[in-house]
Amino acid sequence: MTVIKFADKPQQKIRPTKLPKCPLNQIVNDFFPLEFQSLFLTQVQLEEAAEIRIRLYRPLMILYRSGKEQVLNVICQREQLNYIIERLNQSSVYAWEEEYRRGYITITGGHRVGLSGKALLEGGNIRTMKNISSLNFRIAHQVLGAADRIMPYLNEKHRLCNTLIAAPPGCGKTTLLRDIVRQLSDGLYAPLGSMTVGLVDERSEIAGSVDGEAQLEVGIRTDILDGCPKSEGMVMMIRSMSPQVIVTDEIGTKEDINAISMALSAGVKVIATIHGSCWRELCNRPFLRPLLDSHSFERIIFLTNKERIGRLELVMASDGNDYTVMEKC
Amino acid sequence: MKIVGAVAIIVAFSAIGFLVAHHYTLRAQQLQMLQSAFGLLETEICYGLTPLPKAFDRIGKRTAEPLSSLLINVGEDLLFHRLTLTEAWRHFLQSLGRVSALKKNDLDCLWYFGQGLGEGDLAEEKKKFRLLSQQLQEQYQEAIQERDKNQRIWQYLGITLGIAAVLILI
Structure with missing residues (x-):
């Protein structure tokens, strides 16, 4: 009788087919x-x-x-x-x-x-x-390893934290987000392991999809919903693809926030980006306030383009009652 | 020996007659083929929103020769040989004219259709297809009438001329 054995962890690293490179x-x-x-x-x-x-x-x-x-x-x-x-x-x-x-x-x-x-x-x-x-x-530049410095902040006792990345335009939010997706999906950051990622890519910026094919490296456990409005996309993802993490770019409207609340209440982790350079600016965003008040996001990461694009400025962590500064650069 | 010669002459003349007659049938057949090919193209464009190079490639694979490879060529010209649509379309019609039984009128319809194809939005594209299908239908009707009128004439003419030639030679 043949016994089928399931390996707990893949014995060797499986690399996906190389993405089409476009010099x-x-x-x-x-x-x-x-x-x-x-x-x-x-x-x-x-x-x-x-x-x-x-x-x-x-x-x-x-x-x-x-x-x-x-x-x-x-x-x-x-x-x-x-x-x-x-x-x-x-x-x-x-x-x-x-x-x-x-x-x-x-x-x-x-x-x-x-x-x-x-x-x-x-x-x-x-x-x-x-x-x-x-x-x-x-020209899209994928920076492999852009999230290396950030990953430890997303981890709390081997559990991924719901994270909001805030920065003004042109500070490398999307580049960072793309690399977070890749690292989570490929399981490159060992404490968090690998996770199924549902990527809602409304403006085709994160995966850069053409004809539904991702042009940038976003990992082997990532499902991409391309060109779909974020609010509807997040709900669709939860229903159809059962992701462990939902990742989306540039949230802001009331519908987005509602969809995020829904995802959070469904037990799915959320990583999102938003425009804004400081805590006060985030608090002034009309629809975001309830999410901040309820401490739905456990980490808030601020980026800046001073000195270099994508520099980490501030990481805030929530303990359920208060946001405290975790790291200030 | 004479009989063999006479039969050969009659057969040769009738063959020419049948060949010319067949040309009329071919034209009608090919017009019909064009109609269905461009019907497919309309579906690809207006409902599938497929870009032209891929659309031509797809319909080429679903049509019979000689149209098939010509349509695939249009797609390749656009994508790999970097021709503009007008240039690719001219190539297409030139080769189509060479290999098919189509008349200048038929090719002209297609030529005007190709001008500005893909430049408009969906509504405009739909209009172009409606016009083309109407024109092709008219051409098809004309081809049918012409076929019915001329097919028999050429067939009989071939045989009769053959017999006449034999009689004269005898």
């Missing part, structure tokens, strides 16, 4: 007309770039991660811009209506292209965008 020069090859390609090859350090800005009848600009700006000696004409747009939308405007409405397209590699032009309205809401005049290629 940066492929973006240039795929989307830019020939006359731009040669410029990029000779003058631009693509690996260091954070943004490529293209505006109609204006010179091309590259913004580097160091904050430096480079203005290229070439003017973008209408046909060149149209070529890039046609490559981006694969000659199929109808397929990207939702993306046009939201103002960006996510491309292979998880990079995002912001669009601006003339908005067409219907009943006061944006229906689509026409005559696009500016593009902004925002």
Whole structure:
């Protein structure tokens, strides 16, 4: 008789198939007309770039991660811009209506292209965008290990704490959140072990999904709900995928907060981010107050971009009655 | 020997007649094939919201030759060869004209349809498809009428000419 043995822990580390890597020069090859390609090859350090800005009848600009700006000696004409747009939308405007409405397209590699032009309205809401005049290629940089310093704060007696990460825009919240997801999902931080993660990625920023496929590394136990409104998504996740942790980005509306309360009462852990740079600002957020008063979040982590992006500023911990400063950098 | 020669001449003439007649049948068949292929494309575009390269690839795999590989080529031209839709569409129609029995009118319908395909929103795309299907239907009706009118004529003409040639030669 064959006896099937179940191993308590995987004996060896199982690595998932490698995600499709999209080298940066492929973006240039795929989307830019020939006359731009040669410029990029000779003058631009693509690996260091954070943004490529293209505006109609204006010179091309590259913004580097160091904050430096480079203005290229070439003017973008209408046909060149149209070529890039046609490559981006694969000659199929109808397929990207939702993306046009939201103002960006996510491309292979998880990079995002912001669009601006003339908005067409219907009943006061944006229906689509026409005559696009500016593009902004925002290069996604996954920082593996970005959460190494944070992970110990999320652990309390081998149990994950409900955590809120607060920072102004551009401080590395999403990068940090992505790495937390990866580490929890792959079980890289030993005291917490591995967990099933339900990732509600409304704006495709965390996993950078294209056609429902994650372009950035988010771990082997992560289920991604891509492009779904957070409030509905969290409820769907709890019902359908039974996650141990729900992770979502940039909460703020009343519906989001209600969904989080629901998740917490269902016994699911929540990790979320929010805009705000200090405790007072969080308290002023209209709908967040009840969650803070009820001490639903056991940890609140503040990030800053002073000195470097994603620097840990303050960690607050709740003991059920009070928030106390756990770590101040 | 004479009889063998006479039979050969009659067979050859009738074959030419039947070939020309078959051309009329082919055109109607191919128009019908186009109609169903573009019906599929409409579903992919208007209901599946599939981008054009993938949509062409998918419908190519679900249609019969000679249309199949041509449609797949359009998808590849767009995706890998970085052609604009207008260029890819021109290639498509040129090759379609070479391998099919379609007339210039039929190809013209398709050419106008290809202009601006994918540039509008859903409502506009639906309109384009409605127009195309109407036009293809008209062309199909015309092809049927033409077939009914000419098919028999060419078949009989082939045989008759064969017999006439034999009589003259004898």
